[in-house]
Amino acid sequence: MAGVTSINLVEHALLVSIQDDITDTEILELQDRLSTKISENRVDGVILDISALEIVDTFVGRVIAQLAGISRLLAADTYVVGMRPTVAVTLVELGMYLPEIRTALSLTHALAQLRRV
Amino acid sequence: MPSPSYAAFDEKDLGAQVLLSQYKLRTSGDAVTVRQAVARYMKEHGATALSVTRFATAVSEIARNAIVHAGGGEFSIYVDPRAKQLTVVCWDKGPGIEDVELALTDGYTSGGGLGRGLGGAKRLAKIFEIRTAIGGGTSVLMSVNL
């Protein structure tokens, strides 16, 4: 059941698929891996796929914001895709609006947005 | 002087509910384990996707609080015999919360958090009760209808 969060190059974007049971140590490692990958590859954008996440609590919400922050600092556009509707409703109730994060409906949409820039 | 009484819940608070499972909370992985266990049980008993996400998120917040603010704790899942309600109790022997009203206020954190966990859990769980004593730990009880 424990999946590994993967980073794959899709067109000129890095696709990060975050697993539901990701732990604190894996998150630190992921931040590291992501920043290395961004600087190694010539990427236009980073797409965080959170469709595997059954919940997003304040902790995971903060992690998503941090990952987006890192990739933006390294000059890559960032999109979050695949947020489940139930997760969106719950985030609003938590009072987490993730204002700095751009969401896209799907991977296809996010890639289309990135091609435009 | 009486010994410090832990701010706990007991049989009286749980009524006819029976213990389903019990977990130790030490690492963030344990918080994931308990919220996944709660979600699995709710899904098996026909809870809606929204109800599962809301309650599992509340569970994650209070489990993480026990780990982060109290150095760990214990987590129990109870169900009533007809399985119409699920109750969780999360308790720790940490420092306790001095001002519960303040802790429940959105944006209040004593650490580097967002301060939305406790207040958020209360909104998400509907049935939410907290007992705490300075130096005597913290217990949170939350219930959801199945």
Ligand SMILES: Nc1ncnc2c1ncn2[C@@H]1O[C@H](COP(=O)(O)OP(=O)(O)OP(=O)(O)O)[C@@H](O)[C@H]1O
């Ligand atoms: N089990 C606990 N033991 C001791 N103090 C606690 C406990 N749970 C919560 N608190 C106190 O209540 C405050 C508010 O908790 P809350 O979960 O809302 O915010 P947080 O944990 O600081 O940040 P986050 O938004 O990441 O959850 C905490 O900062 C802490 O001081």
Ligand SMILES: [Mg+2]
């Ligand atoms: Mg918290």
